[in-house]
Amino acid sequence: MSAPSEKPTPGWLAALPAAWLAVFFLVPFAIMLGVSVAHRVPGGFYEPGFELASYARFLTPFFGKILLTSVALSAGAAAICVALAFPFTVILARMGRRAQTLVLVALLAVLSLSEVIIGFSLSTLLSKTAGIGNFFAWLGLIAESRAYTPSFFALMTGLCYLALPYAVLVLYPPVSRLDPELGEAARIMGASPMRAFWTVTVPMLRAPLMGAGILVFVFTLGVYLLPQVLGQPAHWTLSVHITDQAIFQSNLPFAAAMAVLLLIVSLALVGLTLLLGRDRAGAA
Amino acid sequence: MNGAVRTGYVLAILALLAAPIVVVAGVSLNAQQALLFPPPETSLRWYGALFTTSDWLVPLRNSLVIAAASAALAVLVALPLALHVWSRSGWLARALSTLGVAPFMLPPVISALGFLVFWVTIGMYGQMTATIVSHGVFLVTLPVVTLSLGLGAMDPALVEAARTMGATRGQVLRTVILPLLLPYIVSGYAFAFVLSLNEYIIAYMVAGFTVETLPIKIFNSLRYGYTPIMAVVAVLFVALAVAVFGLIGRFGNLPRLLGADRVEER
Known part of the structure; x- marks a missing residue:
């Protein structure tokens, strides 16, 4: 008699979120796929059709440069962020709950900040009148204040600023689940703290570290405003060009084709991270 | 690593993260329309200007309406979804x-373009409803994650007990499950609200030319030169994020919410 009320919600209720996400999430992707093979009408929009002209543009040097820029910037940011975030997370996970909560609030606050605000804040910090140039001049390191933006250095700083909290939060669950007694055991057996870190902690976390690197890579691939605020036109990434083609060049098919490529790359990389995680779970 | 080095490293990273915000906070106090740090004369006039000039008041209102509505939408979709996934x-x-x-794992520019072609196709491009629905879908992940954690932490014996005492499905949901989930509903809403306020690319692609939000307004004005009002907005956004996450940390268990299993009470 209690059988009909075993579950907290009736089965048909799942139709609501399923239909909602199908209409507003899957259908847009399907349309985008359709647009990417549609025929471009110069100066106008596009007309339905099937041609691979937009995809063929991937083979041009113009596109090759964009792809190379995007990949190089994201790979650099991922390497720097994981290298900085890993020791940070290990230390964080051993703090008391109060201290951990405070640090996490700070990280979440930075993580939630709009790219616009981060770009604006960093370009102020690196500017001539309000930034570190003033500070260095005051210290006597340089003769006169100067601006450090726009530049490759400014852009990389911005990417790392954006992605560092993300890297910490991705590493936080696996690091905090690591048994602290393992490190202690190594130390009791006579290993120095540094040695215990490199021979016990790091190898145990190899898969999460690689996973974090990949996720930061995908995360920074989506960066759109920072290259425009902190970088030069040569630093424009795939995401900037997708928007540029869609809004300013009115070439929706090419924008959609680039987005489809980005989608495939991201899905493949996220899938790879999930596989890495599964291997680890299987081994444990 | 000894204690001092560890604390030093964490503090150094936090200081680097805080540096731009400190400079921007200083810049927002400039009495003149200039971005100088440290400011030669200080005044709060730009804080007043944000709330009195219609140039900035309209985007402010747009942002708040979109964030409030899209976060509510995200929670409304996430709740039945999480309950279904939890029990079946x-x-x-x-x-x-x-x-x-999925929506939150992919680079947002992809979803943004997807939403753009979708709204163009059904003829709602440029409307605020389009921005609200798009944000609601994009941010659904956040309440889904908090609600799943909340359901996972719930003691099944409570539901069992209520059922043994003869409660119907609706009564169990209303009087046991939803009250226990309330903190997770609130934090899911708060996460989505803050992120919607800060979101740029989707809002821009879907209705950037007609429905200006604060991030869009800032980016558009960057081209015509910097004013301290932008710094004011940045300061307010940071303050709001700290307040929201601080409250979640104060009344909830933030380390657990972010995936830590063992945290010593100290």
């Missing part, structure tokens, strides 16, 4: 949990 297994539950997490 099978292909539908698996598909739903993937769909719930």
